[in-house]
Amino acid sequence: MSAIWKYFQVNExxxxxxxxxxxxxxxxxxxxxPNSYNTSxxxxxxxxxxxxxxxxxxxxGGKLQQPTLPQMLKKREKMSRDNPHAMKITEALxxxxxxxxxxxxxxxxxxxxxxxxxxxxxxxxxxxQYITDRELPKLYDFVKRHIQSLLQDVSAISLTTDxxxxxxxxxxxxxxxxxxxDKDFTLQRAVLHAKQFRGSHTSQAIEDVxxxxxxxxxxxxxxxxxxxxxxxKNMIKAMTDAGFQSLPCFAHTLQLVVNEGLLVQRSVTxxxxxxxxxxxxxxxxxxxxxxxxxxxxxxxxxxxxxxQDVQTRWNSTFYMIQSLIEQKRxxxxxxxxxxxxxxLAAHQWALLEKTVAVLxxxxxxxxxxxxxxxxxxxxxxAVTVLLRILNRETDDDQGIKTMKSTLAAAxxxxxxxxxxIPLYCIAMLLDPRYKDRFFLKRQHCHGCQRNAEGVIAxxxxxxxxxxx
Numbered sequence: 001m002s003a004i005w006k007y008f009q010v011n012e013x014x015x016x017x018x019x020x021x022x023x024x025x026x027x028x029x030x031x032x033x034p035n036s037y038n039t040s041x042x043x044x045x046x047x048x049x050x051x052x053x054x055x056x057x058x059x060x061g062g063k064l065q066q067p068t069l070p071q072m073l074k075k076r077e078k079m080s081r082d083n084p085h086a087m088k089i090t091e092a093l094x095x096x097x098x099x100x101x102x103x104x105x106x107x108x109x110x111x112x113x114x115x116x117x118x119x120x121x122x123x124x125x126x127x128x129q130y131i132t133d134r135e136l137p138k139l140y141d142f143v144k145r146h147i148q149s150l151l152q153d154v155s156a157i158s159l160t161t162d163x164x165x166x167x168x169x170x171x172x173x174x175x176x177x178x179x180x181x182d183k184d185f186t187l188q189r190a191v192l193h194a195k196q197f198r199g200s201h202t203s204q205a206i207e208d209v210x211x212x213x214x215x216x217x218x219x220x221x222x223x224x225x226x227x228x229x230x231x232x233k234n235m236i237k238a239m240t241d242a243g244f245q246s247l248p249c250f251a252h253t254l255q256l257v258v259n260e261g262l263l264v265q266r267s268v269t270x271x272x273x274x275x276x277x278x279x280x281x282x283x284x285x286x287x288x289x290x291x292x293x294x295x296x297x298x299x300x301x302x303x304x305x306x307x308q309d310v311q312t313r314w315n316s317t318f319y320m321i322q323s324l325i326e327q328k329r330x331x332x333x334x335x336x337x338x339x340x341x342x343x344l345a346a347h348q349w350a351l352l353e354k355t356v357a358v359l360x361x362x363x364x365x366x367x368x369x370x371x372x373x374x375x376x377x378x379x380x381x382a383v384t385v386l387l388r389i390l391n392r393e394t395d396d397d398q399g400i401k402t403m404k405s406t407l408a409a410a411x412x413x414x415x416x417x418x419x420x421i422p423l424y425c426i427a428m429l430l431d432p433r434y435k436d437r438f439f440l441k442r443q444h445c446h447g448c449q450r451n452a453e454g455v456i457a458x459x460x461x462x463x464x465x466x467x468x
Contacts, residue, residue, distance in 0.1 A: 004039045007046060007053055018042055022050055078124045089116075089123050094135040104128045147190050148218060154180045156225040161210070162249075163197060163235070172197045174206070176213050189372060192217055206238035226376075226423055231256070247423060250369045250379055253414050258314040258362055261407035268355055268403055271348040272317060275324050277341045278331065279306040291338065295330045318363050321352050347399075354400045358407070361389050377431035379424050381438040383415045 008027075011017040015034075017026045018041075027045055030038040046054045079086040096102060106112055107125055116125060126135070151157070160177040176193040193213045199205060214221065227246040229235045231253060239246035262268055282289045283306070293303045306327065309320040324331070328349060335343055344352070365382050368374060390408035397404060418424050419439060428434045 002039050003057055004042050004046065007050070007057070008042050020045065022053065077122065079122045081124070081126070085120075086123055089120060090126060090135060091139075093125075094131060094139050097131065098136065098139060104131060107131065147192070150182070150188065150190075151178070151180070151217070151219065153183060154223070156180065157219060157223050158225045158228070160228040161235075162230055163201060163206075163232075172201070174209055174213075176210075178219075187373065201234055203234045203237035203241060206234060207242045210238065210242060245423065247376065247421070250374075250382075251366055254362060254366055254369075255312075255314050257407065257410040257414050258359065260410040261403050262314070262317070262355075264406045265400070265403045267348075267351060267399070271344060271351050271355075272321065274342045274344055274348065275321060275352065276309065278324065278344070279308050279320060281341050282306055283308055288334075288338070292327070292330055292334050295333050296327070299329060299333075301327075301330065314359075315363050315366050318356065318359050321356050325349075325353055325356065351399050354396060355403070357396065358390075358400055358404060361386060375427065375431070376424055377427035377434060379415075380418055380428045381434050383411060383418060384438040386411055 007021055008018045009021060010029075011019050011026060016029050016032050016037075018029055019026055020042075025045070027041045029042075030036045030040065043057075046057060081087075081090075093107070097104065097106065105128070107128060113125060116123060158179045160179070161175060163172060163174045165172050173194050174197040175191065176195075177189065177191050179187065179189045182188050193216070195209065195213060197205075197209060214224075221243065224244055227239050227244045228249060229239055229246050231248045236246070236248075262272070282292060289305070296303050304323065304326065307316070307319045307323040309317040311317070324344075331340075334340070365386070369378065369382070387408060390404050390411065425439075428438065429436060
């Protein structure tokens with residue numbers, strides 16, 4: 001094979017042409033008949049236009065040199081672990097496991113090992129223990145140093161913390177997430193910690209663990225602007241004793257509000273209970289679901305599974321009711337041909353439809369405040385709008401007036417002090433979308449305006465001094 005093809009390649013669209021890898025020019029290979037193809041034009045172009053490459057081509061004698069046996073054997077040898085190319089692959093493999101939440105067992109999977117052997121036959125996949133003991137700690141240290149460098153020039157940090165129990169093992173964990181605004185006024189966030197929390201979850205124990213996490217990251221208490229936490233009394237006391245300003249989780253409070261509104265009306269809870277039994281019937285019977293799927297296809301409906309709710313998350317109950325309403329026709333046909341554990345009566349179907357309509361604003365708000373870019377300035381406007389919707393009487397309120405009034409009362413009770421909390425008020429006043437238009441009580445507005453003016457004045461003073 002001619003060495004000229006080191007500098008040219010065959011044109012994919014027209015095999016009678018060759019394309020220069022250097023200047024991308026096209027040249028004839030000697031005609032349209034493959035028997036007449038030659039490399040004369042290619043060599044001539046290399047000689048006249050690319051002097052250095054032509055000298056290299058001439059030095060090789062115009063032919064590619066066949067590798068020696070030792071060279072061939074060397075290409076088949078496994079790379080050492082400290083080979084630069086092997087180290088890059090190992091780093092990428094570790095990042096793949098960490099970024100995509102892959103189990104360590106993935107490096108032992110046959111398909112994955114075959115893929116890597118095709119991509120780089122010389123690479124020797126390290127063991128799980130090597131990844132666990134060497135590579136993951138090294139990656140953690142690198143990321144930690146990077147985050148610490150980002151936190152060095154920050155004037156204030158907001159934290160989010162929570163305690164939960166793992167679903168796969170009886171282990172309690174406490175988390176710590178940081179949010180801050182960098183010098184370019186861009187919102188940044190990072191999960192700093194997820195630490196095992198052993199023993200009794202007293203306020204003192206929470207405070208001690210919190211201090212330990214902050215010390216590990218070198219974050220002084222004076223840098224903490226506010227801590228977002230759940231509504232548990234031990235967590236509230238821990239943050240108070242530690243001297244932190246804190247705010248309750250808005251989504252968790254909404255959960256309590258909706259639970260009160262749904263559970264107060266017996267007719268609604270009865271209809272939801274029947275719906276839950278229907279969903280469970282299809283969840284536990286593949287034969288029943290197959291028949292329901294056939295009916296969906298006959299009705300030209302997309303085949304969808306009914307959603308099972310989790311009673312600790314009210315929005316999952318909302319999605320369950322929605323899925324039942326979407327499959328109302330299919331469920332009616334199925335119920336006429338097969339036995340269901342219970343059937344929803346016509347007035348119960350109507351009640352569930354009205355329930356979904358009432359809870360739709362709560363569902364939308366829950367999604368919004370659960371996003372990573374949710375803001376404290378959204379809280380007061382969201383509550384004000386919720387109350388306006390719940391207090392508005394319509395012709396469709398028949399059968400759900402008690403639920404609406406109870407939801408409104410729960411919203412007022414759970415969020416009664418929100419306008420007395422400076423953090424909420426100042427955040428809303430400084431947000432150009434809202435300003436002072438959503439206060440329920442005007443006397444709260446004037447006090448917060450004075451606080452906001454103080455914040456603005458301090459920012460201007462710091463800017464004049466050249467501080468961040």
